[in-house]
Amino acid sequence: MPLRAHLTELRNRFFLVVAGVLVGGVVGWFFYEPMFHALSQPLLDAADARGGFAVLNFETVAAAFDMQLKVSLFLGLLLSSPWWLYQFWAFVTPGLTHRERLYAIGFLAAAVPLFLAGAFLAWLVLPHAVALLTEFTPGGAANIIDAQSYLSFVMRLMLAFGLAFLLPVVMVALNFAGIGQAATWRKGWRWAVLLAFVFAAIMTPTPDAITMIAVALPICGLYFAALGICTVHDRRVDRRRDAAGLPRLDGSMGTPA
Template sequence: MASRRAARKANPDARMALRDHLVELRKRITRAAIGIIVGAVAGWFLYTPVYEAVQAPVLELAARDDALVTVNFGGLASALDMQLKVAVILGIIISSPWWLYQLWAFVAPGMRQVERRYTIGFMAAAVPLFFVGISVAWFVLPQAVTILVGFTPEGAANVLDAQMYLTFAMRLLLAFGLAFVFPVLMVALTWARVVPARVWARGWRWAILIIALAAAMLTPTPDAITMLMLAAPMTVLYFVAIGVGYLRERQRARKKASEADEESEAGL
């Protein structure tokens, strides 16, 4: 006990650094939360067109197969509860440029001033890729609905619970968006010399395991098809990010070697 106390007294800077990081983390989370709340207000007014767009695959499937497939609100307050949940998820999507910046800003203070120029590159890549992920999920959604509803026995009705279906659709969009952003964060950390590419490469087995677990948790249904639809692009993007990191490190090494050669020639 005394040794711990002595260690803390001997290294007060470590405690101050930890406290500063926690304060910075709280500040960034608070700002991100405010942005999401503002986005959720906009999401509340966008609920009707979004609901109609999300319901469209179900109605198209019912019309194509001449089957009873519909979305049902089973409780008195379920419609209001669902609108609140969808508004929050829409708020996360709408405010993505803001909270992605807060994520990067939490990492940026620990970097040298010259490395903060990567902020523009991170935002320019992360925000479009987030929406690319959402677009891919929007394409996957009708396919997932068709596959899952296709298991309904002939002559039976499939009355989808609105809570389950809308949560499935919204979480699918959000999961794909986040999955497409993570490789950008990997590349940014490699370019900023925080995590070398070889570290990402050495941990590929663990990465695939974590990707599989994340896909299982992020997808709102327990079926393997939807999980694989998310895990496959996440795995591909993980290795693409490693490749981009290696290319950057090789470019940096060649530049350093060239500068060393120029200095040696100037010395001669």
């Protein structure tokens, strides 16, 4: 496919993703209040645990409306995750056969639960992070926190974890598209493990190493699981190339079947 066609395809997929998120955001608008209370609850629980007081503050007249838009779009992003994940798959795999396009079902079946699982893990980590960060409040003082800053922090945390859990699915998608070979992922496994632990250390600002390890290990496990799938796929491709008398993925010539 020419570069111009790729750019046109990217633009069209982007507009479809935006449309899906906006539709999800309309639905999310009606669930704003319960979502707002759920996101702010860790802060209130942390204040109660130390016998203090915390409240979210909207500094300007339009801040509450602006926050409702952001939370609604955040919900829209979660609700429309099957849609925009499919658009990603359809963009990176335009040259696959009809039979191979059926893998989109497997892609979505793995990607959507992983994305939501990552966001849920962030939700589990959030109370510990909030409790630690508010622990430094002096006695007799109260936490009057800007609502936009706090809720944006929570939503970015959940999205970051969700996208991190999509790493193995992206690896497999690129592999099936012929862009990333298993050998490439295998050579970079040390960097992948290092980045997983760095990510966990940054996104879990708690003093204990157990929480960091508990976050990093699932990401590492998903990486190696994806590496195994890519390895099996590349071996199948090499067998087909051997049968056709074509060079293997690494450029070597195999034994014809």
